[in-house]
Amino acid sequence: MKEYNFFLGCIAPNRYPGIEASAVKTSRKFDIDLQDFKGASCCPAPGAFGSMDVDAWIALGARNICLSEKEGKDIALICNGCYKSLFEANHRLKANPELKEKINSILANIDTEFQGSIEVRHLIDILYNDVGTEKVKESVEQPLTGLNVAIHYGCHLLKPKFDRTFGSSERPRFFDELVEALGATSVDYKEKMMCCGAGGGVRSYKVDLALDMCNEKLYNMVQANADVVVNVCPFCHLQLDRGQVEIKEKFGDVYDLPVLHYNQLLGIAQGMNPEELGLDAHEISVEPLLAKIL
Amino acid sequence: MTSEGMRDPKHYQLGKTQFDPDLIKEVEARGGKNAQMCYQCGTCTAGCPMTQRSGLRVRTVMRKANLGMREVLDDPDLWLCTTCYTCSDRCPRRIIATDAIIALRNIATQEHKVPMSMIKIMGSIAKTGHGVPNSEGNMKKRVLLGLPENPPTTHTYPEYIKDINKILEVTGLLKIKEEMEAESQ
Amino acid sequence: MDEEKRIGVFVCHCGTNIAGVIDVKALAEYAKTLPNVAYAEDYTYVCSTPGQTMIRDAIKEHNLNGTVVAACSPRLHEPTFRKATEEGGVNQFLFSMANIREQNTWVHMEEPEKAMQKAKDVVRMEVARASMLEPLTAKTVPVEKAALVIGAGIAGIQASLELADAGIKTYLVEKEPSIGGMMSRLDKTFPTLDCSQCILTPKMVDVERNPNIELMTYSEVEDVSGYIGNFDVTIRQKSRYVYEDKCNGCGKCQEVCPVSRPNEFDLGLQPRKAAYVPFPQAVPLKFTIDMDSCIKCDLCKTQEACGDLEAIDFDKPDELVTVKVGTIIVATGFDMYDVERKEEWGYKVFDNVVTGLEMERLISASGPTGGNVIRPSDGQKPKSVGFVLCAGSRDQDEEDGAKPYCSRVCCMYSLKHAHQLIEKIPGCVPYLFYMDIRSFGKAYEEFYYRIQNEGGKFIRGRVSRITEDPITKNLTVTAEDTLLGQLLEMELDMVVLANAVVPAESTQKIKTLLTLSNSPDGFLLEAHPKLNPMSTTTDGVFLAGMCQGPRDIPDVVSHAAAAAAAASIPIHRGSVTLEPIFAIVDQEHCGGCATCIGLCPYGATELNEVDGKLVASVNEAKCKGCGTCGSGCPSGAIKMQHFTNEQIMSEIEAFAQGW
């Protein structure tokens, strides 16, 4: 059983607890133990907080990393935003001694020092590279045959590419493979790699513009006959799910396209019931989707 | 303008355009590496999902930053970048334009030119440790799923919040927040 | 030392290059304080005629028996100062050079005090070494009156013809079945719109007919040993499975062959048989059987086909041929950038995105469509064609393997394609997405005007992304018109990616065989970028054409002619002088352990029996003076002339004295 400190971030535990629960439950099937990460905070939000002060952003990220360093555990997380904050903070601090010195001088105020002794990994990375699509496939009890999935990778998982390990940011395949391993079909849709519109503080700054981007994505997904959107980022998840309600209110466009985090989709395929995955807490009803596959 | 078609005579004088050569150096120092290498090809603007729906023009931002036109810091569109990094991944000059924009936002923040929505997020982190804190309704959802009402984060262990505030204090952000909150009152 | 050492030190100002940073007068004064220094002086340009005269005169006047010049890198001016020393009556190898420019004032411009300290260190070290130097005599060897040219594109062809016309026996080696290289793939050439084949074919035929040229096609250089004047080159003549002397090029074997494979020459746009010539104008017009795809059905051997000629033999082996040449010209050309790696442009994902070279074959009258430009998805004539310039050039994206340099030909060939499309397809509009149009050559800018006047549309902006309509296969190109500051999303029938020129993969082997280097861009490194762009750091080896860097046809031809001229000089002179900087073995101390045999990268060391004892010796001509054998010799029996242990230790000691 490989143990990780499970970094929750904000949106998953505080808005979509089903994502948190499904991650823990589905991972157990692969001998991955996502443990309580005591005292973790906001990553903090890379676009919004990083825009105010990059050093403070890295220092607050490093605070979270240092908490896990003390326990000697690698961090696993399920949010692209948290991934950007913590993976990049970890990576930059390890690679750049000057920056490390600068950040450690900030951390000295709270009697903490960044060592660079652990790794920060996105659960999707662990699933693809450590577990592998074959084992994911083996864990399936309820194949999702006939389900058209519109995959939303999210930006901070893949970009900037020089600072990531996933390769192609234009035509990536790994997430598609993980979805196809569950028996579903990944549909290609226009502007698949486009941003959901929420990041960079734009959702809180100019929500109409953020929703306009989201609207375009949802439209393209529906045009491609998608039954569901699957993501690996609770913030994208919120934008795509909650956003549909707001789009309906503001622009009158209705999609009713269910939105699932990959771990929730995986949970369904592994035979878990929708309640224990928290699917009933979504803004957009997942009932039509469940009717189709169950 | 004094009257239609006429300019104020004081504008007739030449040599009024002023550039601040230090601006781009500060951008590079704050993480916008290679920013001076921009050769204005427009790949960034063309790939940017905001271009077609807003006034944000990444190439123009880079141009102004490079020439040292500090007016770029006052541009409200500077805050429309969703940090999707598409411009950066396609840049043939290996400029991380997104990081350059973030660096410009950092500089703008120092000058109190940051939207209050950002300051609010900082306030929430300072208070609870979370940018998006827990809510009553969510607590119920958590319990139904067999999770504790509060996650094992600063919500359960508020003693860590003081560390967060210390970092905000030593990086000067807390002061900016307080000043801006006072200004907006 | 028997004789008292009297060293003269000459400190060069190099204008302000050195004197602008450090106090050269003080440095000369400091030199005077050093042991064995009998004279020291500074001068504005020591390399100038008066500067050299100054060295000569000082030697005589002050009875000097050693010289040190503190100036630039020895790469350019060491021969100059050696000559001046020799003219002063002192053995040229009693001269030593202190580099206080490249390694000092240029890099430490911001910290003059430290630069001064470093200059003193270097001068002190070189004086110490000069005190230990021994007089040496250069050796002269005869030069074989023959040359080798590797690669038979336009560069190799031109170089061979020049050499042959100068009366030099020339071996021209080409790895492909025909000569002609990339130029033979082109339709027309900018800006004159000469038909490429029309101007190239006569040269190809000349090569075949010239009695001084021995053409070896479908052949590769396997091994090179020796040195300037005396290279022994082993060439593998790959089996064509066809006897060249018997094949008359009738093509009947090709007619009957049942195998179908994509023709590499046509970039796979059309098929060829297993028995083939790459293109109809091939030289030599001899067929080749691609044994990888041949099924040995024997149809080509029947009476109706090759029959009485009996030119085909499936068991014909490769042959190894050894030739002896005096000089070598490398003309191995280039490859095209794998633009598939720029995933945002969708090459190989979308049917109607092609490369510049593919467009060249589509436009070419001898191409797969007979010059009818069609789009691959549906065979229709495109009415709007986008050109993405700098596709992989002027691009620092290492993840995509893109190249930071300008490829120098893409602007012009895209302009030419634009012209040809306007000419061939009525109503067709070419859109050129550019950042800068680099039309720098003679009549190039005028050609640019011409295409503008013909209706080519120029959009200053780089294409961010291309998408495809899955039904019509039309392409949507997204770019910013940076002059308007406006986003463009254009639906086009076809897009041509003017992809970058990159160093040829096949050059790597030649590079290793000839101990050449490459510049950071990956192309072969010339001896001097401005003053000697056709020579290399390996004596007797020269560069011609694109293997040294991107250039267009006129520049390639000039470069090749220059390389031929340079390569013919040692041959016509008949002998060359070898640097006496080689290793020598003290055979009394040699234990015959053979350590040096394994260490030598040049195969210069050998083991022989002398007086009943195995001892090592060094082939002076093969030895490049790298010192590897000496540092590995367990008994210290190997001595590097001009870089003896004593000489190097004296430098180190002198350095240590300053600290």
Place this chain on the structure above:
Amino acid sequence: MALFPIYSKREEGRKSIIEQKTLVQTLNLALDMERCTGCGICAEICPEEAIVKGPLGAVGFKEMEVPEMVFDQNKCSYCGVCVELCPFTALKLTENGEPKTDLIDQEGFPHYLKVAEINLDTCVRCKVCEEMCPRDKAIERNVPEVTERQQAVTYTAEMQLDEDPGSENKCTYCGLCGEICDALTVEHKEATPINIEALGEVKFDSTKCDGCKICEEICPTDSIKIDRTISEAKLQGEVTINKDECMFCTWCAKTCPIENTIDIKKIFEGSINIKTENCPAGCSACVEICPCNALYLPPQHEPGEIAAKLEVNDDFCTLCGACVNVCPVANTIEVKRDVIHIEGTETELYKKTAGKMMELKTPTIEKLGT
């Protein structure tokens, strides 16, 4: 890195197709999974070694969802040798949609000598061969269905009517015969006082008469005589063998009720040898896959008797080798071809190929993952 050639592979219904595409030419090699038995001959003989045996299992070949043979679209030279040597005509090679046969047209390779003839003179048009044939479409039985019994034989019928006025048997045109038989029609003419002799006419339709002679019997004046000559005492139509479908297993010939009527020659001669000591009981993969139904599990004749595990009827085995490929145990079945019947020039390529085909075949089991 170039746009072309595009090598690809696709499934179209029950066909697995590989493709080499350039701008101006498309070459396809299609494997019909309905016909392929997984015999592996194509893999043995491919000059480019571009074909490998796929994951065969103990499944009947018609149910296979993946092709038994896996073709490498990049290695294939699209020469057509495999097309010629597939005993089951499961492969087709096309260039831009048209059959590509240049290798054969130029006699660069021989054909199998395909002998499968039915002697129509002796064939009685029965259905036995069609029923026994293991393939659906190999026997083409074009025999019209007998709806009227007289269609069963081929004959000519003549009628003689005594109308001699002086005869005592002269027809009276009473019309009885016409009443009882469709072949006869009696027309009465109206009697006039001038001529009372010619009372009518008897018309005879020979195609309807089957020679039963009831008319003779019933005629009150015995004026009708029927003469029937049988020219062909069998069903009409013909039964032929479609050589593109036939496996030359000889089931039809062996089961034909008329001797020497079906002349069928196996493509291969040689032997099949089963080493039952190695055969695991209860597997029957080979029985399932055998396209010719030559292999069988023998029945237990008496309680307690230990039955042989596997037997083969040499008469029907075509030596295709499918059983060898499917067998999960080493050295259980040995198939050896000694003679290959061909027509056309025996080219060098053929001789080399034939050499490979005539090697002894026996299951060799490679461990997975090594």
